[in-house]
């Protein structure tokens with residue numbers, strides 16, 4: 028069991044880290060789209076697609092980047108009690124409360140999956156705008172990101188269990 | 201017997217819904233009493249408008265008030281909802297088209313296919329431009345970022361308009377933050393009612409359609425579970441809502457053009473605007489070529505408008 | 519079960535979940551989806567969590583969030599502000615408490631360049647804090663100054679909190695930003711006044727800088743003033759096209775981010791490490807905000823679906839029968855109270871939608887209320903146990919500054935902020951004059 032958990036963590040963490048480190052350059056993609064939007068508006072005709080494209084980029088950025096942000100410990104916790112606990116106590120409590128997080132992500136995935144399947148039906152769901160992009164690409168990204176987030180949350184659970192078993196799996200954030 | 205509870209979401213924000221939806225639902229709730237109560241939610245409140253249709257199919261939302269176009273219903277008739285360019289001249293055209301020319305049957309069949317009950321269609325206001333800068337010629341349309349319906353936007357793009365779709369409730373602020381130069385979404389009554397008249401300066405008297413087509417829908421299972429008398433009551437209240445809008449908009453359009461203090465009226469000369477009308481006929485044929493159902497609807501629009509034109513005044517003036 | 523009770527149950531279970539120390543977005547999201555399943559699970563209901571993500575996608579002003587965060591990190595990581603600090607150091611050092619006063623000045627300039635308080639905190643903690651400690655300044659005075667000063671970041675434009683507020687209250691961001699300027703400057707002036715008076719009474723809190731440290735030739739002193747041009751350049755590069763309507767809000771934020779990036783490159787400060795840290799931290803902080811807002815939106819939709827807005831309205835106006843001002847004051851108090859326990863972003867997305875319609879119904883100006891709201895948020899940022907500025911200070915402060923010091927340092931500044939809040943409440947024109955002047959009404 029321990030070996031399986033170690034293997035899982037060794038697989039999921041690097042994968043999410045790798046994805047996160049690519050996605051983090053998305054800030055320049057967003058910047059580029061928005062700058063093009065102001066340039067095209069000032070000098071030519073405004074573009075039809077910029078705002079929506081920037082929104083897609085933003086969604087991809089924060090959803091695919093989510094697991095890496097967990098690894099970085101960016102997601103704040105209310106540390107009134109948590110802050111004063113020992114690492115061991117933190118791991119104990121976290122190993123239970125992370126199940127709530129996993130539940131939330133599971134429901135999110137369920138809704139996302141349904142919405143994604145819907146976007147393939149009826150000849151492909153399109154955004155109700157004049158540009159009319161198909162919605163399945165962004166929904167695929169969203170569902171993938173939520174799924175990766177779920178994998179990362181499970182990895183956090185495994186790491187806490189491993190910590191309690193005395194393994195060294197990195198600093199407790 | 202416990203009370204039946206429905207959740208209904210409209211595409212309209214609270215300020216508009218106060219006229220176009222609330223009175224009818226209050227009436228329904230008063231009459232139905234303990235037997236059934238409908239709770240109203242406004243634009244994007246429970247689910248975003250883009251997800252509204254599937255939420256109704258699933259049953260998270262029981263009933264919806266919207267046009268086909270802005271909620272992107274997955275049917276063959278989506279493009280005709282909202283403002284199909286120049287399909288109607290007056291708000292009475294819409295109920296005639298649905299009740300006397302066969303659109304009701306087409307809509308009913310299309311929505312039944314996707315598990316949704318089409319309850320009834322009604323007319324709303326004409327589609328005019330409300331903008332920060334004046335429009336006096338087709339040239340002035342070029343480069344304007346305008347909030348409009350998807351199909352109207354597709355049509356208007358050929359005149360240089362840049363159609364933008366945003367959540368309905370964000371429009372007023374988007375005009376102020378510079379995301380939009382104007383709005384092509386409604387008549388002048390709505391401009392005043394929802395606050396758009398406060399953030400724009402000009403109202404173009406030429407319209408691209410004389411009346412919006414909006415509907416009431418319900419989740420099919422939920423609808424079938426209702427006893428017949430409640431179904432009838434619901435239909436009657438929808439009709440009442442349509443009727444209220446007929447006089448509310450019609451009166452408001454005339455009154456605010458004449459007495460409204462917030463917007464200056466401008467016009468594009470009829471001769472120039474004829475280009476837009478001609479382009480609409482080409483657009484109709486493009487749409488008709490897309491499918492059999494669409495061709496059927498376009499044919500009905502053509503037949504109807506031909507009758508109106510031959511009838512002459514007061515039906516058509518040119 | 520009556521809807522009011524479900525609402526109360528939801529709120530209290532969220533508080534309880536937060537207390538466990540689980541990540542804030544997980545705690546809120548869990549309560550939201552469980553409530554949705556419980557209420558509407560017989561048919562649908564499970565889709566509410568995800569439809570919040572679609573709603574969030576359409577909230578276009580949120581695009582400013584990563585831009586402002588990136589700006590803040592570029593500014594703090596590249597240490598562009600070092601020169602700025604030197605400028606204040608030399609010009610203000612002669613005054614008792616002068617370095618603290620200079621730090622407030624530094625914070626005002628940094629506030630004008632970024633939309634959060636993170637950058638101000640980081641710059642204050644890395645540049646000003648060690649320097650002030652070395653000069654024998656009282657450590658409580660110093661930590662208080664930096665926390666209070668950096669909170670100006672959300673009141674002086676650009677401001678992410680005001681963008682979020684604008685979306686919820688449906689008010690124009692431009693006017694809200696302009697409305698924040700004078701109250702922000704007023705509050706800065708009140709901080710300065712406090713520091714000066716306090717150091718007049720107890721000079722040991724902020725010793726005068728030795729003469730040789732600040733006795734530069736006048737030409738050199740004037741040259742240092744040029745450092746102040748940089749923030750002005752970035753501020754105007756962003757604000758002028760926006761206020762004139764040449765670029766939209768989100769486009770302007772991208773211009774601001776580009777301007778800050780260009781400034782760092784031109785000054786030769788954009789090293790590999792600075793680049794890496796700015797890009798990575800921007801992702802981390804943006805994700806934190808977005809996932810919290812995502813969860814809070816789902817929570818808010820359920821809350822809204824329960825008719826919580828109507829319940830709160832009837833509670834205040836009908837059941838308690840209070841007048842408008844009493845209600846307004848009670849709301850601010852409850853905000854501060856909740857802000858001590860709740861995550862501030864979540865609070866904004868969950869509580870503001872409940873209060874804003876009520877404020878509107880009471881006949882108050884929503885632009886003015888946005889400023890009151892932001893000042894209250896600033897206070898919440900600093901009050902223990904839950905406050906971003908507290909967290910950051912704890913993370914960034916050197917070991918000789920204990921938790922007790924940090925908690926103890928904020929009290930006088932919070933009192934000053936409450937005073938500022940009261941003044942803006944009593945004289946709405948402080949907030950409303952500038953937007954009225956610029957937009958002409």
Ligand code: NA
Pocket residue numbers: 628629630631632633634670671672673674675676677
């Ligand atoms: Na700021």
Ligand code: NA
Pocket residue numbers: 857858859897898899900901902903904905
């Ligand atoms: Na707090």
